[in-house]
């Protein structure tokens with residue numbers, strides 16, 4: 001029986017259903033579920049459930065969710081570990097390893113209490129195994145090659161079976177030649193929705209993995225032995241301007257979830273809002289224990305989800321706050337020439353090093369708007385244009401686009417934000433400006449006068465600027 005979910009994909013979907021024969025041979029046709037493959041690197045429409053409890057499906061940035069079939073009371077998925085070609089952004093591709101046509105692999109979505117059966121077919125040239133990061137499961141289903149199961153040899157299919165005991169935010173990745181296989185891009189998101197459709201429900205739920213590659217400009221295959229000097233800082237194996245925007249309707253409850261499979265931490269910062277961590281890979285955070293943040297550090301191997309209400313329309317940047325992680329391959333070995341007059345110097349160096357291109361004497365911003373000659377298959381260090389000019393970013397950077405009046409399932413890029421009249425920073429040319437309001441912000445809860453810095457050596461001043469009467473000294477003879 002095949003009741004594969006095939007609904008709801010945006011436009012010309014890149015979803016391809018390979019016959020099971022392509023994977024496992026004619027004799028196994030009925031036994032193994034089809035293994036869908038994705039041919040595109042654009043964000044696919046969330047996969048709305050048609051059986052079982054209702055839930056808000058996630059939107060995987062520049063990715064998709066894996067269709068499944070029901071077999072009795074088992075929810076069956078089929079992952080195929082295989083070499084893939086992944087576009088990082090227009091102009092650069094990588095020869096990676098992934099699952100079902102892309103890196104990362106498809107997001108697996110199921111419901112708390114579901115019994116899942118996950119077929120894993122190995123089409124890599126070496127053994128693999130899949131670890132279900134964060135899940136409670138029988139030890140033999142934990143996917144640690146050699147420790148809890150034999151490695152899956154090339155050409156073989158293994159089956160994992162377990163019941164999803166907790167809702168929350170998880171991922172999957174190999175635990176077999178792990179350094180190589182993760183450096184090649186093998187990983188995926190795994191979301192377990194709560195059995196109670198109302199529990200911690202949001203209107204839009206975005207997921208992505210933080211991953212990093214070291215790919216020499218002009219080449220296609222990552223250097224897998226690299227430990228520190230990565231030059232591609234990615235969300236779901238994409239870099240800005242190749243990362244799709246997170247499109248949100250005004251006043252939506254929004255959740256953004258990410259997991260870190262790089263080799264360093266990433267403080268993820270979103271502009272315009274404060275938010276609360278709602279979930280980690282360890283479980284849900286009690287709302288009473290959550291505090292407001294504008295940046296969340298995600299350590300290696302961790303997952304974080306944060307929630308906010310999108311009540312401020314606009315184009316809000318979201319990015320890793322390590323500034324080297326918002327730049328692409330070409331920027332990492334540029335020397336600092338700020339303040340150096342290098343007119344003659346550049347000419348002389350270019351003689352012995354053809355193509356020499358020094359950093360600008362006034363900083364590197366000018367590179368954001370330049371059309372530099374690049375080697376094949378790489379990206380400018382900083383790039384991307386928006387309505388006011390070059391954005392001068394790369395790597396782990398995208399935009400949360402909050403708009404009024406979007407339909408519930410509309411994730412299409414709405415273009416640039418139309419700012420209300422008089423709300424954009426502007427050049428001061430000596431013109432007379434409107435009087436700024438004098439009151440403190442209505443939400444600050446602080447009286448304007450409390451902002452004054454008090455010098456203990458001087459008498460406190462009242463609102464009229466005159467010294468306040470000295471405070472009475474407390475009795476010392478109680």
Ligand SMILES: [Cu+2]
Nearest residue numbers: 266320322325
């Ligand atoms: Cu970072």
